[in-house]
Amino acid sequence: MRFLDTFFGAGCAVDRLKEELDSRHVDVQITAAGLREFATDAEIAAKSAASSLQAHLPYARRLHEEISARADFLRTWTLSDDRINTDAFSQRLAGLARKYALPRAWRVPEALPVPARHPTPTYLRWTSAA
Numbered sequence: 170m171r172f173l174d175t176f177f178g179a180g181c182a183v184d185r186l187k188e189e190l191d192s193r194h195v196d197v198q199i200t201a202a203g204l205r206e207f208a209t210d211a212e213i214a215a216k217s218a219a220s221s222l223q224a225h226l227p228y229a230r231r232l233h234e235e236i237s238a239r240a241d242f243l244r245t246w247t248l249s250d251d252r253i254n255t256d257a258f259s260q261r262l263a264g265l266a267r268k269y270a271l272p273r274a275w276r277v278p279e280a281l282p283v284p285a286r287h288p289t290p291t292y293l294r295w296t297s298a299a
Contacts, residue, residue, distance in 0.1 A: 182208035182236060189240035197247040203269035207243070210265065211235035243271070250276045 183201075186208050190199075199207075215232040226234075242262045245251055250273065253259050 182212055182232065185233070185236050186211070186240060189236055190243060193240055193244045195240070195244050195247055197243075197272060199243070199271065200269055203265070203271070206265055206269075207239050207262075208236065210261070211239050242266075246273060247271055248274055250274055 183204050186204055211232060212235075214235045215228060238258075239262065242259065243266070246253070246263070246266050253263050
């Protein structure tokens with residue numbers, strides 16, 4: 170990690186995440202604490218990238234890719250009803266999204282008539298002439 174790379178992640182990660190969300194047209198209001206936690210998660214992942222395949226990339230590039238991944242996740246979470254993967258990364262981000270009560274888009278299936286399972290009650294026929 171170079172000297173200038175340390176300044177990139179400290180205050181700009183939240184701003185970068187906001188820019189990424191704007192570029193993906195995510196209009197959901199996310200609290201400052203939620204944005205900060207997603208950005209902090211991206212910073213931690215970028216710093217620990219030494220054990221991953223991205224170890225040869227500079228810190229700023231790894232941080233940008235991690236923030237882009239979180240912006241993609243937030244777009245999927247808030248704008249679609251798609252299933253979330255079961256890997257640890259997606260589950261951790263889903264936990265953060267639930268923690269800050271980020272809404273999901275739900276598709277309503279087409280309404281279908283369903284026959285009643287019970288017979289018509291007899292007291293509804295009390296006025297009929299027998």
